[in-house]
Amino acid sequence: MGSQDSKEYEMAVTLPSNTPVEGCEINPDVRVNYRAFPALQPLPPYSLTFSWYREVVCSVHPSKLATVQCMSCVKLEIPVDQSYHCSSQCFLDAWQMHVKLHSHAVKTEKQTATGGQQELRRLRSCGSWPDFSADQLFGENTLVVEREGKVWIKVGSSKTYKPSKEDVGFTLRLECVAVDYAEGTQLAPINIIVTDPVITFPPRCPRCMIEIGSYMKSHNIHFKSQTSDSLTFSVLSYNILADMYTGMGKYSYCPSWAVVWEYRKQNLLQEIIGYDADIICLQEVQSDHFEGYLQPELMKCGYSVMYKRKRTELYTSSRHYISEGCATFYRHDLFKEIMKYELEFDRRAQVVVEDLKPELKHVGHIRLMKDNVALIVILEAIRDGSTNDDLQFRICVANTHIHANTELPDVQLYQVANLVRGLEKIAQSKIPLLICGDLNSPPESDPHMLLVRGRINSVSGERTDPLGIYQILKLEHSLALVLFPTPLQACHRKI
Numbered sequence: 001m002g003s004q005d006s007k008e009y010e011m012a013v014t015l016p017s018n019t020p021v022e023g024c025e026i027n028p029d030v031r032v033n034y035r036a037f038p039a040l041q042p043l044p045p046y047s048l049t050f051s052w053y054r055e056v057v058c059s060v061h062p063s064k065l066a067t068v069q070c071m072s073c074v075k076l077e078i079p080v081d082q083s084y085h086c087s088s089q090c091f092l093d094a095w096q097m098h099v100k101l102h103s104h105a106v107k108t109e110k111q112t113a114t115g116g117q118q119e120l121r122r123l124r125s126c127g128s129w130p131d132f133s134a135d136q137l138f139g140e141n142t143l144v145v146e147r148e149g150k151v152w153i154k155v156g157s158s159k160t161y162k163p164s165k166e167d168v169g170f171t172l173r174l175e176c177v178a179v180d181y182a183e184g185t186q187l188a189p190i191n192i193i194v195t196d197p198v199i200t201f202p203p204r205c206p207r208c209m210i211e212i213g214s215y216m217k218s219h220n221i222h223f224k225s226q227t228s229d230s231l232t233f234s235v236l237s238y239n240i241l242a243d244m245y246t247g248m249g250k251y252s253y254c255p256s257w258a259v260v261w262e263y264r265k266q267n268l269l270q271e272i273i274g275y276d277a278d279i280i281c282l283q284e285v286q287s288d289h290f291e292g293y294l295q296p297e298l299m300k301c302g303y304s305v306m307y308k309r310k311r312t313e314l315y316t317s318s319r320h321y322i323s324e325g326c327a328t329f330y331r332h333d334l335f336k337e338i339m340k341y342e343l344e345f346d347r348r349a350q351v352v353v354e355d356l357k358p359e360l361k362h363v364g365h366i367r368l369m370k371d372n373v374a375l376i377v378i379l380e381a382i383r384d385g386s387t388n389d390d391l392q393f394r395i396c397v398a399n400t401h402i403h404a405n406t407e408l409p410d411v412q413l414y415q416v417a418n419l420v421r422g423l424e425k426i427a428q429s430k431i432p433l434l435i436c437g438d439l440n441s442p443p444e445s446d447p448h449m450l451l452v453r454g455r456i457n458s459v460s461g462e463r464t465d466p467l468g469i470y471q472i473l474k475l476e477h478s479l480a481l482v483l484f485p486t487p488l489q490a491c492h493r494k495i
Contacts, residue, residue: 011187011189012191013031014029016261017260018195019256020199021199021201022164027159030191052172053174054173056084059094064151068086076106082101171194199257204267204271231383233279235279235397239438244322261286279330280298284324288320295327305329306340307326308326308374325401327399338379340376340378341422353368367467368414372402373400374399375400378394396434402440410470414469416447421474424479
């Protein structure tokens with residue numbers, strides 16, 4: 001707006017982490033607002049432009065602009081920070097020392113093919129003097145700028161940027177501008193972010209797993225013997241932590257880059273696929289990450305999928321509503337879906353809240369109406385390419401995420417009791433049950449004891465049961481359940 005002062009508006013740009021990771025896309029969050037809050041009128045239509053730059057310095061003179069890159073260094077995969085020079089003369093002056101980098105790389109290079117041998121002989125033949133061809137200089141279209149005494153090369157003009165190997169060790173600079181559609185002028189002051197140096201993608205740390213066999217032996221747990229035609233399958237249950245919860249300050253003990261979804265998703269997928277489970281139950285699966293990443297990637301690996309999201313949604317800066325929920329995957333060459341049930345604990349709780357005393361209804365609504373969910377599916381094993389209607393080849397898989405706040409034990413017990421009540425009806429058909437999920441219930445807690453012992457004698461009290469709902473809950477069941485110990489594990493079972 002030509003007549004309007006750009007000082008009326010402000011733009012805030014934030015990055016998921018100030019430490020970029022090689023190969024992990026950076027997606028900035030951008031917000032344009034009136035400086036005066038609240039705004040009395042809508043913002044004028046505007047567009048955003050993005051410019052990404054990488055800091056480049058001379059390997060000999062760090063304070064000078066790097067304008068020449070040695071292409072032999074690139075071919076020999078010598079670290080990029082050793083391949084840049086501020087001028088052709090700088091390159092020539094440093095050649096006697098620089099060529100030693102080539103010699104060292106040639107000596108240590110492992111030769112696996114004749115072509116590689118020939119390429120190295122060709123690089124050796126370039127010998128005592130560099131050939132300054134057009135390939136060794138920045139191209140005519142490469143934009144080199146100087147900002148605050150530093151030199152930067154433009155590397156991108158999209159909103160997102162994925163750091164490459166060449167970026168490792170260098171800082172990045174993002175310049176974001178909001179432009180008024182009608183006037184073509186700058187709407188708000190330019191926003192600039194300079195990152196920390198880009199780091200290489202760290203290797204995934206191995207997990208310390210608990211062997212199921214040793215646990216079963218130490219706790220005197222034994223499965224009944226099976227017939228020779230029984231089917232063995234493996235199961236994985238995993239709370240993968242929804243990205244929408246990572247910005248709440250709970251994970252300050254982790255480096256900021258380690259909780260960014262673009263970094264975590266690669267490790268998560270590799271780990272999940274690596275377990276090679278036949279049935280996978282995931283919790284805290286964010287809706288957009290399910291649709292855009294986990295579902296298509298796991299379908300490529302031969303899994304069928306179902307998903308139940310929570311009803312509560314979060315409106316993001318990208319103008320989309322997101323939620324999270326439970327996702328169940330199973331190999332479609334081993335199982336077929338017979339029936340599916342979806343359990344929304346807040347809908348069940350609504351009936352209880354309506355029956356509370358008038359003075360407890362408001363508190364009851366806030367306390368009990370938690371939108372946790374359970375996804376229950378009956379699967380039938382595929383034998384020799386076909387299914388069998390015999391119930392012995394069916395299994396019921398329940399995937400749930402119980403409310404996390406341990407200060408609300410009555411809510412947790414209510415949700416677990418409702419889940420068990422529904423599963424008892426299915427168990428009447430003699431179908432084996434498998435309960436997976438994040439129960440958020442420590443050992444010896446009421447929900448835990450209800451599951452493993454089949455009953456609890458919980459005493460209603462002001463802290464544990466302020467609404468008095470224990471008296472209406474069925475705090476016993478007839479299911480013969482075996483509880484495995486760890487929150488993430490692959491186990492084997494037969495049907």
